[in-house]
Amino acid sequence: MSQLDQILEEAVKKNENNKREVKNPLTKEMIQYQKVLESQQLKSQINQQHAKKEVKKEYIVIDEDSTDIYQQNKIQNTQNGSQKVKYVDILKQRQEEINKIPKDLFKSKIVIFFMRNFDLSEKRVKIFAEQIKNNQGEVYFSIQEYFEKFLTFYDLIQEKNKHILFICPDNIKIDELRKQLSQYSLDLDVVINKVVISEYLVEVLKQKKYINPEPYYFSYINQLAAQNNLFHVGQQEEINKEKQQIKNMNISQSQQIIDENSKQLSNSKVSSDEDSIQENSLDLECLTNISRDILRQRKMKQDTSRQKAAKKTRYLWDYNYDSEQEQQISEDDLEKSQNSDKFVSFDSSFEQKKAEYADQSITPIKLDNQLFLSKVTENEEISGQKINYLTSFKKLKRSPQLDNKNSQDQFLFKISKSTIKKEQDLIQQNQTSPSKTGFKNKNQLDYFEVDSDQEIQIKDEQKYLDYLDEDDEDFSKIDQRFITELPNLKVEAKFKNDQQLKSLKKKDKIIEIISLDSDEDEKETNLGQQINDQEQPKFVSQPNIGNPFKPFSGQIRRERYWDERKDHFICATGAPKENFNKLITEELEKLLKIYQQEKDIGRSIAYRKAVGIIKSLDFQIKSVKDVQKINGLGEKTKEKIKEILETGQCQRAQILTQSERNQAIELLSQVWGIGPSTASQLYERNIKTIAELRQNQHLLNKNQKIGLQYFEDLVERMPREEATLIVNEVIKGFKELYPEEHDRYDIIACGSYRRGKETCGDVDILICRKDGEENKPKKLMINLICKLEQDGLLIEHLQFPRPNQYGSETYMGIGKLKDGKHRRIDLKYYPKDLYGYALLYFTGSDYFNRSMRLFARKKGYSLSDHGLYAVNRIDNKTKITSSLAIPCYTEEEVFAALNLEYKPPYMRSV
DNA sequence: CGGCAAATACTG
DNA sequence: CAGTAT
DNA sequence: GCCG
Numbered sequence: 001m002s003q004l005d006q007i008l009e010e011a012v013k014k015n016e017n018n019k020r021e022v023k024n025p026l027t028k029e030m031i032q033y034q035k036v037l038e039s040q041q042l043k044s045q046i047n048q049q050h051a052k053k054e055v056k057k058e059y060i061v062i063d064e065d066s067t068d069i070y071q072q073n074k075i076q077n078t079q080n081g082s083q084k085v086k087y088v089d090i091l092k093q094r095q096e097e098i099n100k101i102p103k104d105l106f107k108s109k110i111v112i113f114f115m116r117n118f119d120l121s122e123k124r125v126k127i128f129a130e131q132i133k134n135n136q137g138e139v140y141f142s143i144q145e146y147f148e149k150f151l152t153f154y155d156l157i158q159e160k161n162k163h164i165l166f167i168c169p170d171n172i173k174i175d176e177l178r179k180q181l182s183q184y185s186l187d188l189d190v191v192i193n194k195v196v197i198s199e200y201l202v203e204v205l206k207q208k209k210y211i212n213p214e215p216y217y218f219s220y221i222n223q224l225a226a227q228n229n230l231f232h233v234g235q236q237e238e239i240n241k242e243k244q245q246i247k248n249m250n251i252s253q254s255q256q257i258i259d260e261n262s263k264q265l266s267n268s269k270v271s272s273d274e275d276s277i278q279e280n281s282l283d284l285e286c287l288t289n290i291s292r293d294i295l296r297q298r299k300m301k302q303d304t305s306r307q308k309a310a311k312k313t314r315y316l317w318d319y320n321y322d323s324e325q326e327q328q329i330s331e332d333d334l335e336k337s338q339n340s341d342k343f344v345s346f347d348s349s350f351e352q353k354k355a356e357y358a359d360q361s362i363t364p365i366k367l368d369n370q371l372f373l374s375k376v377t378e379n380e381e382i383s384g385q386k387i388n389y390l391t392s393f394k395k396l397k398r399s400p401q402l403d404n405k406n407s408q409d410q411f412l413f414k415i416s417k418s419t420i421k422k423e424q425d426l427i428q429q430n431q432t433s434p435s436k437t438g439f440k441n442k443n444q445l446d447y448f449e450v451d452s453d454q455e456i457q458i459k460d461e462q463k464y465l466d467y468l469d470e471d472d473e474d475f476s477k478i479d480q481r482f483i484t485e486l487p488n489l490k491v492e493a494k495f496k497n498d499q500q501l502k503s504l505k506k507k508d509k510i511i512e513i514i515s516l517d518s519d520e521d522e523k524e525t526n527l528g529q530q531i532n533d534q535e536q537p538k539f540v541s542q543p544n545i546g547n548p549f550k551p552f553s554g555q556i557r558r559e560r561y562w563d564e565r566k567d568h569f570i571c572a573t574g575a576p577k578e579n580f581n582k583l584i585t586e587e588l589e590k591l592l593k594i595y596q597q598e599k600d601i602g603r604s605i606a607y608r609k610a611v612g613i614i615k616s617l618d619f620q621i622k623s624v625k626d627v628q629k630i631n632g633l634g635e636k637t638k639e640k641i642k643e644i645l646e647t648g649q650c651q652r653a654q655i656l657t658q659s660e661r662n663q664a665i666e667l668l669s670q671v672w673g674i675g676p677s678t679a680s681q682l683y684e685r686n687i688k689t690i691a692e693l694r695q696n697q698h699l700l701n702k703n704q705k706i707g708l709q710y711f712e713d714l715v716e717r718m719p720r721e722e723a724t725l726i727v728n729e730v731i732k733g734f735k736e737l738y739p740e741e742h743d744r745y746d747i748i749a750c751g752s753y754r755r756g757k758e759t760c761g762d763v764d765i766l767i768c769r770k771d772g773e774e775n776k777p778k779k780l781m782i783n784l785i786c787k788l789e790q791d792g793l794l795i796e797h798l799q800f801p802r803p804n805q806y807g808s809e810t811y812m813g814i815g816k817l818k819d820g821k822h823r824r825i826d827l828k829y830y831p832k833d834l835y836g837y838a839l840l841y842f843t844g845s846d847y848f849n850r851s852m853r854l855f856a857r858k859k860g861y862s863l864s865d866h867g868l869y870a871v872n873r874i875d876n877k878t879k880i881t882s883s884l885a886i887p888c889y890t891e892e893e894v895f896a897a898l899n900l901e902y903k904p905p906y907m908r909s910v
Numbered sequence: 911c912g913g914c915a916a917a918t919a920c921t922g
Numbered sequence: 923c924a925g926t927a928t
Numbered sequence: 929g930c931c932g
Contacts, residue, residue: 606929634930853915864916
C-alpha cells in the first residue's frame with residue numbers, strides 16, 4: 001500500500017469520523033472519484049518531475065538579464081548550440097507581445113518609469129521606451145528627471161493638462177509612491193489612475209479601461225510558466241473529458257486505475273536505486289502536496305460554512321436580529337438577501353474572475369505553485385547566484401489573474417535529506433501517520449527528542465533564514481524540521497512529564513477524554529464575584545507547564561541569545577506605577593500624535609518606543625546623562641529631552657500642534673471611525689470643526705455618523721467608577737440571561753481599567769469560559785447583546801459579532817447608564833483555550849503588546865490574541881507556523897513560555 | 911537600507 | 923483589493 | 929527616528 005493511499009484513506013476515515021459521509025452510495029463513489037483524481041494527479045506530477053530531470057536549463061530565464069546569469073548561460077548555451085534558439089524565441093516573443101499593445105496607448109503621452117526595484121527587464125523597458133518615442137511620446141525614468149526639464153514654474157503650468165502615464169513595478173510600496181509624488185506636489189489619489197503596474201501591464205490597463213478588454217494577452221511570466229508545463233493551459237478540455245470518464249466508471253474500474261497508478265509509483269521507486277533518496281523525497285513532496293490539498297479542501301468547507309454563518313449574522317443584523325425571526329430564515333431568504341444591494345457579496349475573487357472570463361471563452365489559469373517553486377529552486381545551484389526566488393514566486397501569487405483566496409499556504413519548503421530519511425524511517429516504523437489525530441501514546445512523541453550531538457547541518461536553507469544580526473552565534477544550523485508542514489512533522493514537541501502531555505491533549509482534544517484529576521475539580525474560585533479593583537480574577541489554575549517546544553539546539557541558542565538581551569524590551573522590565581517624567585512623555589506624545597497623523601510609521605514607532613522607555617524608568621530624568629546609554633533613545637530624541645528639561649517644552653511639538661491643519665485633523669480624528677486619512681481628506685474639503693462636519697454628514701459612513709452623533713460624550717474619558725458600574729450591569733444582564741450557566745464564565749473588564757487607571761476611554765469586556773469546558777450556548781453573544789439592549793444599556797451597535805476561524809467574537813457598540821453619558825463598550829467572547837492570550841492582548845497597553853510580540857518574534861515565535869506559535873520566517877512577509885499553539889491557559893503561562901517574568905497589569909502601562 | 915505587532919472588519 | 927480603522 |  002502506498003503512502004498516498006494511506007493518507008487518502010485516513011482522509012476518508014476522518015470523513016467518516018466527522019459523520020460527513022452519508023450512507024448514500026453516491027458519496028462513496030465521489031470519494032473514490034476523488035481518489036482517482038488525486039492518484040492521476042500524482043502520476044502526472046511524477047511524470048513531470050521525471051521530465052524535469054532531463055531538461056534542466058530551461059527555467060533559468062525567469063529573471064533574465066537583470067543579473068549576470070542570463071549572460072553566463074547565454075554564452076554556455078551558445079557554446080552548447082542546442083538551446084540557443086530558445087532564448088532567441090523568448091526575445092522575439094517579448095517583442096511580439098509588446099507589439100500587441102495598441103500603439104496609440106502611448107501616443108503623445110508623457111511616460112514616467114519608476115525604475116527603483118523595477119521588475120521589468122531592462123531590455124523590455126527599452127523596447128517600451130522606443131515604442132513610446134516612436135509615437136511622439138516622452139519617456140522619463142524618474143519623476144525627478146521629468147521635473148528637471150522645467151526651468152520655471154511657468155513651464156510646469158504649461159504641462160498641466162498633459163496626460164502622464166506612470167509605469168511602476170508591482171512590488172512598489174504604495175506609501176513610497178505617495179511619498180515620491182508628494183515631493184513634487186503630486187497627489188497620489190489624483191494620479192493613481194495613471195499608474196500602471198509593470199508585470200501585469202496589460203491586465204491592469206484592461207482593468208483601468210485604457211484599452212479594450214480583449215483577451216489577447218497573458219503576461220510574459222505566465223507564458224514562460226506555461227511553456228514549462230506549469231499551467232494547464234488549453235488542456236482544460238482534455239482534463240474535463242478525463243474527469244467525465246472517471247465519473248462514468250464504477251468503483252471496481254476506478255480501483256483498477258488506482259492500483260495501476262500505485263504500481264507505477266512503486267516501480268518508479270525501485271527503478272533507480274542509486275538515486276533512492278531523491279526518489280523518495282519526490283514521494284514526500286507529492287505527499288505534501290496531496291495532504292495540503294486535503295487540508296485546503298477542508299478549509300474551503302470551513303470557509304463556506306463560515307460564510308453561511310456570516311451571511312446569517314448579517315441578515316440578522318440588518319433585521320434587528322429578532323431571534324424568533326431567525327428561526328424562520330430559509331435558504332431562499334439568505335440567498336435573496338445576499339443578492340440585494342443591502343448586502344455584501346461574499347464571492348471570492350477567483351470565482352468572479354471565472355465568471356468574467358466565461359463569455360470570453362478563456363479558462364482562468366491556475367498556477368501550480370508547488371511545482372513552479374520546486375522547478376525554480378532547483379536551478380539555484382546552476383545559477384550560483386543569490387536570487388530571491390521566493391519573492392518572484394510571491395509576485396506570481398499576487399497576480400490578480402491568478403489570485404485565489406484559498407491558495408494560501410501553498411509553499412513548498414526544502415527539507416534536508418537527512419530529515420527526509422528520518423521521516424521515512426518514522427513512517428515505516430509506525431506505519432500510520434502520527435498527524436493531528438496521532439499522539440496515540442507517549443512513546444510516539446519521544447522520537448522528537450533530538451540529541452544535540454546529532455545536530456544536522458543544513459547548508460541549503462541558509463539563504464532562507466532571516467536570522468538577525470549575529471556575530472558570535474551561527475543560527476543557520478537550525479533544523480528546518482521545526483517548521484515543516486508535512487503532516488507528521490506538524491508539531492514537534494517533547495514533554496517533560498505526563499502533565500504536559502495531558503494539557504496538550506486536552507487542548508487539542510486529541511483523543512480520549514482525560515479523567516480530571518482531583519486538583520482540577522477543586523476549583524470553584526471567584527464564581528460570579530464582583531470585579532475587585534486590585535484582585536485580578538483567576539482562571540482555573542493550571543500547572544505551569546512553561547514551553548513544551550524544546551526543539552533543536554539552534555533554536556535553543558537563539559532563545560538563549562534573546563533571553564540574555566531581554567532587558568532591551570519593555571515587556572521584560574515593565575513600568576512603575578508612577579510616571580516620574582510626565583512632562584517629557586507628554587511633550588513627546590504630542591510629537592508622536594503628529595507623526596501618527598502624518599502616517600510617518602517609522603517616526604511614530606520611534607517616538608512610541610521612546611515614550612515607552614521613559615515611562616518605564618523608575619527615576620526622574622534630571623539631565624541627559626541619565627538616559628545617555630539607553631538603547632532606543634537616539635541623538636535626536638535626547639536633544640529633545642534636553643530641550644524639554646531646559647525650557648519645559650519642545651519647540652517642534654509646539655509649532656506642529658499649533659498649526660491649524662494639525663489641530664483640525666486631531667479634532668476630527670477623535671470621532672470614532674475617522675482616522676488620520678479621513679480626517680485629512682475632510683480637512684481638504686475645508687471641514688475643520690465638528691459643527692462643519694455635522695453639516696456634511698453625507699461624507700461619512702454609517703459608523704462614522706454614529707460616532708459623530710455621540711461625539712461630545714465619547715471624547716470624554718469616563719471615571720473608573722462608571723466603568724465598574726457598566727461592567728456590573730453587563731454581569732447582571734448575563735446572569736439574568738443564563739441564570740444557571742453564568743457562573744461558568746468569567747466576565748472581566750480589560751483595557752486601561754484592568755491596568756488600574758483612574759479614567760478609561762472605553763470598557764473592554766472579555767467573556768470566557770472558566771471551568772475548562774467549552775460548549776458555548778449558541779448565539780451567546782447575540783442574546784447577550786439583545787438583552788443588554790433591552791435593559792437599556794446598549795444604545796448603538798458599531799460592529800456586530802461574526803464567527804471567525806478561532807471561535808472568538810467581537811462586538812463593538814455604544815452604551816449608556818441611566819443618567820450617564822454615552823460610552824464605548826466592547827464585548828468579546830473568546831474560547832477558553834485563548835483565555836490567556838486574549839486577556840493579555842486586551843489588557844495592553846498597545847506598546848507593551850508590541851514589545852512582547854517583538855520579543856516573541858525575535859525568539860522564533862509569533863504571539864497574537866490567538867496564541868503563541870512557533871514560527872519560521874522565510875522573509876518578512878512569509879512565515880510558517882506550527883499548527884498547534886503552545887498551550888497557555890493563563891497570562892502567567894504566556895509569560896512563562898517566553899521566559900519572561902510575570903508583570904501584573906498595572907505594570908504594563910507603558 | 912529595510913524594518914518597525916498582528917489580526918480582523920468594513921468600504922468602495 | 924487597497925485603504926482605513928480598530 | 930532608531931537599529932543593526
